[in-house]
Every structure is written in C-alpha cells, then in structure tokens.
Amino acid sequence: MNEFWGWGEREGERRRRVLWAWCGRRSKNPRSGDGGSTLPTPLALRHPPPLGLCHLLSRYLDKHISVTMVIVRSMLLRSMRAHYSLGRRFVSNDGYDHAITELNKMESIFGEAPSRGAFTPSASKEPQLGSPSVKSQPKLTHVDSSGQATMVDISSKEDTKRVAIANCRVLLGPKVFNLVSSNQIAKGDVLNVAKIAGINGAKQTSSLIPLCHNISLTHIRVDLTLNKEEFSVEIEGEATTTGKTGVEMEALTAVAVAGLTVYDMCKAASKDICITEVQLKHKSGGKSGEWSRKQ
Structure with missing residues (x-):
C-alpha cells in the first residue's frame, strides 16, 4: 500500500x-x-x-x-x-x-x-513534442555532392581587396632564447632567415596545399619579435591581394614556415622548442566580410 x-x-x-x-x-x-x-x-x-x-x-x-x-x-x-x-x-x-x-x-x-517519477523509471519519460528549430548547417566548400574533394570554382566571384593576418609563437626556453637574442646560433641570424622563409612560404601556398588557388599576392609582411617574459619568438604574417578568393592560407603558411625555420636553426641547441598558437587573427574582404579573433 x-x-x-x-x-x-x-x-x-x-x-x-x-x-x-x-x-x-x-x-x-x-x-x-x-x-x-x-x-x-x-x-x-x-x-x-x-x-x-x-x-x-x-x-x-x-x-x-x-x-x-x-x-x-x-x-x-x-x-x-x-x-x-x-x-x-x-x-x-x-x-x-x-x-x-x-x-x-x-x-x-x-x-x-x-x-x-515515483512510479515510472526515468528512462521511460514521455518525449516532448514540438517542432525542433532548424538551423542552417555550414557546408564544406572543398567537397562536392558525392563526397569527393574538389577545387572550388571561383570564376563567378567579383574581385575585391582581401587582407589576412595570422600569428604564431615559438617557445624557445631561457637557454636558446639567450643564444638567439645575442645572435650566437651557429646557423646565423635566426630572425632574418625566418622572415625570408615566411615570405617564400606564402608565395608557395598553392603548391603546398593541393586545393588552394594560385593567388597573385600584392603584399606579404612577416614580423618576428623576441618576447623576454615568455622566452619566445612572436611571429605575425600579413597577406594582401585583390582577387576572387581570400588569402587566409597564405598568411597562415607564412607564419608556420617562419616558425619551422626558427626551429630548424635552433634545434641543435635544444629539442624542447615548441611551435604553438598558429591561428588566424584577422581577415577582411569577400562575401563573409570582416572578421577578427576575440581576445
């Protein structure tokens, strides 16, 4: 009872x-x-x-x-x-x-x-009826209807000015940081060599990434700064063009190649070097307009 x-x-x-x-x-x-x-x-x-x-x-x-x-x-x-x-x-x-x-x-x-709930287990709760909210799901542009990889056709797009800025951080550690800051690395000037490598990397993006368009770049900027507090190298890259597609990949490739070059030139002094935070910081132009990463 x-x-x-x-x-x-x-x-x-x-x-x-x-x-x-x-x-x-x-x-x-x-x-x-x-x-x-x-x-x-x-x-x-x-x-x-x-x-x-x-x-x-x-x-x-x-x-x-x-x-x-x-x-x-x-x-x-x-x-x-x-x-x-x-x-x-x-x-x-x-x-x-x-x-x-x-x-x-x-x-x-x-x-x-x-x-x-005192008479029925929680697993047998009645379903709530109602029309679920329908949200538009983002689609991958480099995959066709059959699931095959494809290069996006941009022939119908209009030419607009497009800018992308990316950044990267290379954690050196105290020992390697002192060697880089005093320019005592055996391979030479780490920061200048990495800067040139980043510029070359941006120009070779379409050759490295198979579905990326060959873009005529109008400007490439790669800056490397020593961070004494973090014992790191802060890298920022910017790519600019006037064309039918964005230059985000060019900016990202620039900072990634620059970071790899820093590692290559310093690896003899330490294997603990870490390349981190390779990310897009800002972009403008095109259909999606302007975007900036929230701090």
Whole structure:
C-alpha cells in the first residue's frame, strides 16, 4: 500500500492511524440524518485495506466502489495531475465535471497524488513534442555532392581587396632564447632567415596545399619579435591581394614556415622548442566580410 501511494513507512503508518480513527468518528450521516457513524469501527475492522478503503469510499461517495475502481481512478488521478501544477485543483469545462469532482473528493481523503517519477523509471519519460528549430548547417566548400574533394570554382566571384593576418609563437626556453637574442646560433641570424622563409612560404601556398588557388599576392609582411617574459619568438604574417578568393592560407603558411625555420636553426641547441598558437587573427574582404579573433 505504501509503495502504491508513494508513502514512506512512517508516513504510511501515520495515514493508516488517521484513517482508522476517522472511520470510528461520530458524524452526521447525510443519507439517514440519524447522526450515526459514517462508517462504524466494527465494519471498518472487518475489512482490511484495500477492501476497507472501498467501503469507506462507498459511503463517502454514496455509490459502490470496488478495489479495481480505486486502482483505476487513482491511476487516472496521477495521469491528470501530471498535466497540471501540484498545487492546483482540477477544473473542467468540457463535460467531465462529475468525474473530476469525484477525483477531487478522493484527493481530499488521500492527499495529493505522488509525482509521476515515483512510479515510472526515468528512462521511460514521455518525449516532448514540438517542432525542433532548424538551423542552417555550414557546408564544406572543398567537397562536392558525392563526397569527393574538389577545387572550388571561383570564376563567378567579383574581385575585391582581401587582407589576412595570422600569428604564431615559438617557445624557445631561457637557454636558446639567450643564444638567439645575442645572435650566437651557429646557423646565423635566426630572425632574418625566418622572415625570408615566411615570405617564400606564402608565395608557395598553392603548391603546398593541393586545393588552394594560385593567388597573385600584392603584399606579404612577416614580423618576428623576441618576447623576454615568455622566452619566445612572436611571429605575425600579413597577406594582401585583390582577387576572387581570400588569402587566409597564405598568411597562415607564412607564419608556420617562419616558425619551422626558427626551429630548424635552433634545434641543435635544444629539442624542447615548441611551435604553438598558429591561428588566424584577422581577415577582411569577400562575401563573409570582416572578421577578427576575440581576445
């Protein structure tokens, strides 16, 4: 019984005591008007729960109530309660007033029905109906409808000025940083050699990346700066053109090749050098317009 109504052992015992005490209470009988017991104690004691509850409900609702009716109506009560807030009484405007009145009477005797989760496992929750929001998914431009790699046709695009800026960081460590800053690396001037390598790398981007267009660059800038606090080399590259497609890959290739050149020239002094944070910083021009990385 406790499991059926969702009561704990202590709460179930308390409610049983109240129920049996109520059964023996003297009150006015609305049917006979004789002021006798609504349900005499001997009658209640002769019928243990849930049969005793049926006799109690029969007198209270003035109609015969079977065990099956109690179970079915309690299940209906729980089902209807799932669609309303727990603190709100049932109301109806569509012809079911009588049934809802009886359910409210049952609720006044047994209290509020336990939550739906007390009888059904969490895995069997009803799905929420509703139209899902449809969002446009980004598509890969270098893959055709059959899933094959392809070079994008840009012949229909208009020529616009396009600029891209990328950056990169090379972590040297204290020992190698001191050698680079004092120009004591055996291979020569690390920063100048890496700068030239970055410029050459930007011009060779279409040869290194197979689906990248061969772009006529109008400007390439590669700057390398020593960072004493991080014992690193900060690299920034910029590529500019006036054409039909962007120059993001050219800027990224410039800083990546410059970083690799720093590593190559310093690897004899340390193998712990790390090239990190190769990323696009800013771009402008073209259909997507201007974009900058958030700090």
